[in-house]
Amino acid sequence: MSDFAASTDFSTADFAFMADALRLAAQGQYSVHPNPQVGCVIVRDGVVAGRGAHLRAGEPHAEVYALREAGESARGATAYVTLEPCAHHGRTPPCAEALIAAGIAEVVVAMPDANPQVAGRGFALLRAAGIRVRHGLLSAQAQAQNPGFHRVMAGGRPWLRAKIALSADGRSAMTSGESQWITAAPARADVQRWRARSSAIITGSGTVLADDSSLNIRPELWPDASVLMPHPERGVRQPERVLLDSRARLPLTAKLIAANGSVRLLHTAQAPAERVQALAQAGVMMHCVAEAASDRSASSGVAIQAALAALTEAGHHTLMLEAGATLTGAFLRAGVVDELIVYQAPTLLGSSARAAVTWPMQRMIEQCRLIVKDRRQLGDDTRTMYQCVLSSE
Numbered sequence: 001m002s003d004f005a006a007s008t009d010f011s012t013a014d015f016a017f018m019a020d021a022l023r024l025a026a027q028g029q030y031s032v033h034p035n036p037q038v039g040c041v042i043v044r045d046g047v048v049a050g051r052g053a054h055l056r057a058g059e060p061h062a063e064v065y066a067l068r069e070a071g072e073s074a075r076g077a078t079a080y081v082t083l084e085p086c087a088h089h090g091r092t093p094p095c096a097e098a099l100i101a102a103g104i105a106e107v108v109v110a111m112p113d114a115n116p117q118v119a120g121r122g123f124a125l126l127r128a129a130g131i132r133v134r135h136g137l138l139s140a141q142a143q144a145q146n147p148g149f150h151r152v153m154a155g156g157r158p159w160l161r162a163k164i165a166l167s168a169d170g171r172s173a174m175t176s177g178e179s180q181w182i183t184a185a186p187a188r189a190d191v192q193r194w195r196a197r198s199s200a201i202i203t204g205s206g207t208v209l210a211d212d213s214s215l216n217i218r219p220e221l222w223p224d225a226s227v228l229m230p231h232p233e234r235g236v237r238q239p240e241r242v243l244l245d246s247r248a249r250l251p252l253t254a255k256l257i258a259a260n261g262s263v264r265l266l267h268t269a270q271a272p273a274e275r276v277q278a279l280a281q282a283g284v285m286m287h288c289v290a291e292a293a294s295d296r297s298a299s300s301g302v303a304i305q306a307a308l309a310a311l312t313e314a315g316h317h318t319l320m321l322e323a324g325a326t327l328t329g330a331f332l333r334a335g336v337v338d339e340l341i342v343y344q345a346p347t348l349l350g351s352s353a354r355a356a357v358t359w360p361m362q363r364m365i366e367q368c369r370l371i372v373k374d375r376r377q378l379g380d381d382t383r384t385m386y387q388c389v390l391s392s393e
């Protein structure tokens with residue numbers, strides 16, 4: 001971590017330039033995973049000389065684009081960056097060195113980078129080169145832009161959003177499991193955006209066997225994709241699809257396998273070796289993880305904590321759960337859901353239809369209260385974003 005305290009002496013102009021850098025960072029929200037969204041603004045004599053955003057892992061960082069645009073004006077200028085400039089040779093060379101080489105006089109940072117490869121080294125490099133460094137400007141906003149990245153880098157678990165779709169009477173599928181479609185096109189387009197903001201989409205074998213869903217991003221369902229996505233002509237980044245399937249029952253003919261993008265299957269020692277081998281040959285990344293200790297049916301047999309550990313190990317920090325009632329209930333009860341996205345449609349599915357979340361409760365004291373973060377209308381459907389207070393840090 002940084003070895004010096006956050007500053008408090010920021011001017012109105014500092015706030016405005018950092019707000020601009022945060023807006024730039026958001027350009028990477030659909031494309032940058034597994035890297036964080038980062039933005040940079042270079043200001044010389046009160047005038048913006050260069051702006052940059054990190055858009056894709058493996059491509060230049062925000063500072064590099066901003067320095068390129070600033071050219072000679074970078075000499076003696078101030079750089080506003082939403083994350084501590086990196087000090088390591090990763091997929092790209094260190095930004096701290098690039099800022100030094102360009103003759104930047106001052107660097108203002110929103111928040112330190114907890115990535116152990118950076119963690120204070122970026123600040124140290126800059127200061128050793130005689131650059132004035134201040135940090136802590138709009139840090140809460142920068143933190144909220146990459147909650148999963150920051151928590152994983154600090155040794156925590158990925159950020160997890162669970163999505164459910166409900167009828168007006170709170171049901172999410174018929175007894176047969178049939179659930180297509182409850183919500184209409186605007187809500188389904190919104191789901192596409194949440195998928196695109198995730199590094200992986202998790203589902204359970206029950207859902208895939210019932211719906212044969214591909215769970216990938218289809219820009220044709222997403223009318224504003226070309227506006228919101230940088231370089232749409234380069235195609236969308238497909239989040240990894242993750243299947244919790246203890247017995248590796250996924251058919252080789254499943255759309256999940258045929259669709260664009262990679263698939264990871266987490267199974268347990270219960271899975272027959274020949275199924276594991278056949279799926280691996282079909283290109284599915286196979287992982288054997290621990291079995292849930294009790295209540296096996298609740299999580300397809302795969303232990304949720306073990307699944308999250310495997311996904312963290314694989315580099316994921318922002319996950320979306322799109323599963324049936326059993327798996328959604330198991331994740332909620334495990335306290336690992338950070339946000340619950342509920343789409344509700346103006347329709348009644350009747351009293352024999354299924355609940356969205358399997359979580360047997362007997363008494364009012366057991367209820368799981370949620371905090372409403374946002375509620376809006378999407379066509380005739382509503383979307384409510386809930387914060388799960390139960391989620392354990």
Ligand code: AOF
Nearest residue numbers: 038054061062085086090091092095115
């Ligand atoms: C910055 N500016 O714009 C970003 C940073 O694999 P690499 O080389 O892309 O490095 C990724 C790491 O660099 C990432 O985990 C994070 O610590 C940092 N990201 N740093 O100075 C940027 N995107």
Ligand code: ZN
Nearest residue numbers: 061086094095
């Ligand atoms: Zn960098």
